[in-house]
Amino acid sequence: MNGMKLTLSTSLSFDGNCEEAFQFYERTMNGKVTFSLTWGASPMAKDAPPEWASKINHSTLVIGEAEILGNDALPGGYQTPLNWCLILGLDDPAEADRIFAALAEGGNVVVPMQQTFWALRFGQVADRFGVPWAINCEAPQ
Numbered sequence: 001m002n003g004m005k006l007t008l009s010t011s012l013s014f015d016g017n018c019e020e021a022f023q024f025y026e027r028t029m030n031g032k033v034t035f036s037l038t039w040g041a042s043p044m045a046k047d048a049p050p051e052w053a054s055k056i057n058h059s060t061l062v063i064g065e066a067e068i069l070g071n072d073a074l075p076g077g078y079q080t081p082l083n084w085c086l087i088l089g090l091d092d093p094a095e096a097d098r099i100f101a102a103l104a105e106g107g108n109v110v111v112p113m114q115q116t117f118w119a120l121r122f123g124q125v126a127d128r129f130g131v132p133w134a135i136n137c138e139a140p141q
Contacts, residue, residue: 010086011069012131015078018056018070021129027103029088031063039072048074063088085124085132096121096137103127103135 011046014021022033039045040053048055055072062068068086073079090096098111100121106128113135121137 007067009067009069011071012081013071013073013078014056014129016052016055016072016075017129018059018072021127022059022061022070023132024054024102025061025063025068026128028099029063031061033059033061034127035060080130081126081132086135087136090121090135091140092139093121093137100125100135103133122136 012018012021019036022036025031026033034058037057038053039048039055039057042057044057045053048057052072052075057071059070060067061070088099090099097113100123104125104127108126110124110126110132111122111134113121116122119136119138122135124132124134125134
């Protein structure tokens, strides 16, 4: 790799509520939306129906050292996430509980927040936007 920079980001598609979701994640996880472009303002405006002009073509959210990209899929193009999740690792059990509770509000708890053999706190939830999350607060080594 000889000094080559390598990054890994996650890209999420939404069914018309990317801006709302990213604002929620920004508040809940102390993140920062660093870029946002609507379909109407993008060079791809002609590809979207007029009512989609204010929806998100591309947005970037930074949480800690991670970058999450997002967009509103064109009408008919959204698919519910399946067989994966975003894993949020924390070192503060109270903060893990707070974030889990916020994500669970209006969402679907898959694994209730609990202590496990590897973690002080662990839980899985699909939030109200349909995004699957695992919250993991490992025990100190």
